[in-house]
Amino acid sequence: MTLTELYAKGEGRSINKATKRVFDVLATFIGATAPLGASELSRQLGLSRNMVHRALVTLAEEGYLLKSDPGGRYVLSYRLVELQNTAVAPPDLREIARPCLAHLSEATGETAQLCVRSGDVQTIIDGIEGGGPVVVRVKLGRATPLHASNASRAILAACTNAEIEDYLKRNAPLTRYTPATLTEPDALWQEIGAIRKAGYALSFGDYSPGTIGVAIALVDFDARPFGAIVVGGPASRLTDAWIQEHLETIRSAVANLNSITSLYQAP
Structure with missing residues (x-):
């Protein structure tokens, strides 16, 4: 599901398809770590190469791509900054995330x-029950320390090593909530490595016994982890x-949400 499909669900008849294709192409560049060309974008978006090429040329002519x-590969240009009105406060995170939560549920x-981070804990601020x-x-x-629960560990794993070391020092010895809680630094570092490799954190009864879930961190404009999306149940x-x-549904939806949250700086 593309960005525009996720956040314009149910309004297909009012969408201009050519305009939608241009926005889909532009959205693919958000968070990209390398230049993108028509061939790879065509494969990612399921559009013909000619359609993607026309969208790329349009965006380049208008100054949004360089x-x-x-070989015809492009990157985002700084003209995108003009689209942000600095006089208006960033939108409420719950409003941004609500369509993602509804879709996932x-x-x-x-x-x-x-969940959002506040210092050494993360707190649940919104949710939709299954x-x-x-x-669940x-x-x-409900506030949970950053070493316990899948949401907490997803956020912690997205922090820098220096930030994690600082957390471990300030909170030693780590509090145990269940027999499965990781309280030894070596064990927690091993789990952090596994989360970074997989791109998500799984729950294993380290905070709430009897529940299983998948958590993925949310990042801001500076790539700082400030929260997480969690999907879970018994x-x-x-x-x-x-x-x-x-898993792929969850990954895709959170990636789309991160493409929006990464446009703003977390408080």
Whole structure:
């Protein structure tokens, strides 16, 4: 699901398809670590190479892309900064994240939650509960240290090594909440390495026994982790097969959300 499909769901009949293609192409550049060309964008977006080429030429002529090399690859230009009105405060994070939460809860049938970091803890500020008689309840305002729970560990793993070392020193000895809580620095560092490699954190009863979930960090304009999106439910229902079935959906939705949050600086 592309950025415009996710946040314009249900309004397809009012969308100009040519304009939508241009925005889809532009959105693909957000967060890209290397120049992009028509061929690779065509594969990523499922559009013909000619359609992508026309969108690239249009964006370049309007000054939003710059040609990076003679081969026809492009990068974002600084003209995008003109689109941000510095006189207007950044939108509320809950408003930005709400469509993502709704999409994930509907797609997976489980609870989707938004957490934000405040110092050495992360706090649940919004969520949509899943269906069924047994679900993970959204506990607004619950604060959890950064070494316990999948959301916390997703945020911690996205921090720099120096920031993690500082957290470990200031909070030693780490508090144990369940027998599975990682309180030894070596074990936590090993888990951080696994999260960084996978790109997400899994829960294993280290804070809330009996629940399983997938958490992915949210980053701001400076690539600082300031929160996380978590999708979870009862361990009896969320098997390894469930995780594999829904992982790409979760990854894609959070990547789309990060393409928006990375335009702003977290407080």
